[in-house]
Amino acid sequence: MPEITYLEAIRQALWQEMKRDERVFLLGEDIGRYGGAFGLTHGMLDEFGEERVLETPISEATIVATAIGAALLGMRPVAELMFMDFVLLSLDQLANQAAKMHFMFGGRATVPMVVRMPGGSGSGAASQHSQSLESVLMQFPGLIVVNPSTPYDAKGLMLSAIRNPNPVCFVEHKVLYKTKGEVPEGDYTIPIGVAEIKRPGRDITVVANNVMVMKTLNVAEKLSKEGIEVEVIDPRTLLPLDTEAILKSVARTGRLLVVHEACQTGGWAGEVIASVVGSPVFDYIDAPVRRLAGKDIPIPYNRGLEKSAIPQEADIEQEIRALVEGRI
Amino acid sequence: MSKGQEKDIGSREQFEERVKQLGLSDDTLIGVYRTMCTVRHFEYMADKLYAAGKVHGTMHLSAGQEAVAAGISMAVCPDDYLINHHRGHGHFIAKGADINLMMAEFLGKDTGYNHGRGGSMHIADFQSNNLGANGIVGGGIPQAVGVGLALKMQKRKEICVCIFGDGAANEGVFHEAMNMVALWKLPVLYVCENNKYGMSMDVERASAKLPLAQRADAYGIPWACVDGNDVVEVYDAMKTAVEHIRSGNGPYFVEAITYRYFGHSKSDRNLYRPKEEIEDWKQNRDPIMRFTKHLLQSEILDEGQAQEIDAQAEQVIVKAVEFAEASPEPDVSTLMEYVYA
């Protein structure tokens, strides 16, 4: 299987799906000649032409609204928001409109659209270009929030997202764009709403998303040499969340740590923990249930500060050790 | 504010000449009259039902604005798309919606257009390309860009009509959408239904320069500003606009000046406008009254016929209430349905 980057995997999915389904089109800022702020849509204008790679003015709300309108008429738009932070400019369209249309109109409308948005810190983009807003988006039933952590998942989830009849927020991570992994060249999908055990283990369940999956896997590998076996679960879809998979895992391991880059207060770790603690799996919990999340601050610019604002491998390792060794 | 001056409707000859120019048959005119009566009765019935405690939420009534809805429907095709604002009963009726299903939705019944999930503010009928009313002021304006884009991509002849109020013209998305729709020359007819007040805010206090329609100039969109209580004048403007759009020339912007009789919503006590103003519009500029006068003057209808049509329209509404009241409530067991397709 060829090894490609996370960014290339997403491009491959878009490319292949546009070849397969002529209803699919792209729209967003600078996605044409420039090739997208991160180069993700590079080459696509030449291949598909201006009619299917639409460069838009800087009008995030209307970019998303345009996708909605086109989706209502049976198109399959894939909109790009240059940074996830800008989703806030279009949140009315996403949250008040797209998320609610199917429900509010009594099941008579469908809005099959994808909004891509690279989030996360680590690139020195500071407070307004580094947020992880996935927890915010999880408050809008009707939306689907997917969040791939590997190139393989990114392609499979993108193909699923475009074919899904609901509005999908496709949350990418800037730091992951350059990570490489094996990705099949052909067509395959990863089901929406299904978590994956990225690494099985008996001692503790760690639920993590996007870049935190990678970090946790590195820690798990290290701890494995000392006999601590960490089970790493990647929800892949945050809304709807595959609570079942997490419950099953915690019932086995008796310990749970949730790791995410999004700010701690109101972050989705709380949702995972509440789901577990309030379920029959409560009786299998054998250590405090913990979360490790981004600090409750805007992401700072300075490299050191930026790093300290979100969980790093050393933090994850320390937390896992304390839980497994019964020190907390 | 003008005081107690009845609006001069002009001579019989002028009216007949104009109607002839526009190619409007007697049957069409009678149909328009019927539509306006139906809308008026729907709104007054809604108010009555509300007072009787049969309506759970709120509602936004369009009594007084019937000519805009009727004028648009005369100019467009049944398959054209409609994106509407929250004061939308009239436009839906004019577009040919099933009154029974509308009333059922208004009363929150399972037989309603939205299975009781939307209510007055969100009635939609996707089968007749009615893409629904929006509860967020201006929320539909940018969506019309997408509908227009899809129509263009799909190389279809239909257009998208997007109606919004004077208040919505001050939302940021208004400008984003005007720019993009013009940039891409999309088949969208924007209708600003200016009823003078954005809730309580007078349009003159809210907008730096009037008429609102001239904002279209900034985006190179042709525009017109018309008397929204004169159904023929509304039709005239809409006809020009629709022809322009359907010929592939891109969007068009029409502002129709009108007036609502009821408050913004049920909680409105009309503290921001004098009673005399409301009475003036009701007594001297009412769209149905003006149009009826023309029809009588030109002997298209006699008084008895006019009254009969009006009574028939009322019956349609009474029947719709019967249908709605007899309809079942949505089953609570279906609560979680329709969240995801």
Added chain:
Amino acid sequence: MPVPFIMPKFDMDQEKATIISWCKKEGDFVKFEESVLTVETEKVAIDVPAPATGTLAGILYKDGDEVPVTKVIAYILKEGESLGDLPNASLPTPPSKPQVAPVSQLVPAPQIASVTATPIAIRMAKEEGVDLSKVPASGDRITREDVESYIASQKTAGRVTVPATPAARRVARESGIPLETVAGSGPRGRVQSVDVLSAAKPVPAGSPTAQVNGREAEIVPLTSIRRTIAERMQKSFQESPHIALTVEVDMKEAENVRKRFNMQAEKLGQPKITVTALMIKVVAWALVRNPYINASFNGDSISLWKDVNIGVATAVSQGLVVPVLKGADHLGVSEINMQLIALAERARENKLKLDDVQGGTFTISNLGMFGIRQFRAVINPPESAILAVGSVVRKPVVVDEQDRVEVRPMTSLTISADHRVIDGIVAARFLSDLVIGLESPSMLLY
């Protein structure tokens, strides 16, 4: 108002007590502070005195019942009161109906009318969802303060004090192991599932059966005392590294001293001085000289106790109790002897007070009377050392530098010491002090 008779709380961390027996029965006249029943806590069996003079009525628990502290167990009817004056709760309850009560029945309002209470108390009880009939009145009527203290007592009674993870609780529930008996290995003593699992291993789970591993056995349920001993001994042996040192002591001089004491006691009509009493005197002296033996280990510090409180392991029918002789270093031999006899008697009669068994700083265990020459004992935590005393045996020993052999009454003393607190040399010094004290007792007696 009948006086509620509650299960008293004897100890700080006590949650419940088991009724061993009622000495009085329903309808008996009881006097204030007269013993009415005997209950057993984890530490002692104890008599419970009547809270008032009157007729014992409305007994709610029988012998063998385990009752949470502060729960009403009976009432005392005062003169002129009858069974009809008892609150509803204490009357025989009709068999519970299987059907679900309609919501209207769940409203407790109608019950309130039968109880005399101040309006504020009634309102407060309503707001807090308290059944007023269960609230003991301090005066003629139930007051707000009564309701408040009732609520406070309910909170205390319902509190779970054993820290344990949910998984540990589940395993404990499933295996029938009381969590209180499991030593927690987690932070702050939190019981984790692994603790319960390992506690479960030696005893197969399930209900008592005559078959254990396919062999016939009588299954004896653990009494609170046995359970406490088991838990403490296991914890002690697992947690504190024991070292043991033994010395032989010539008891000739000690015996001589004892004889002299006994002659005097006989004249005074006092009981005979036991070897143990003498031993305690010497041990108390040696403990003052060796403070690290009279100490407790706290994890991050050591408490060197100012008091010398010596426990004496005493066999009773249900197991072992350790009555404690307080301030032994300030007592004379006769006084030690008298107190010892009184304690032993109370222990045999199951009448030890809580104070009798608390606060020990060092323990002596003597198995000499069974002919045991020498043994090692397990430290009784939180103490740091225990002295095991063997039998006194007459045997030939070399008594001087000329290698003269004489028959002497010899005994062996073995100290078990917690090596976290006590170095070998410290234990050795203590033992050598004991040898000096016992071989030259007159030195510290006169």
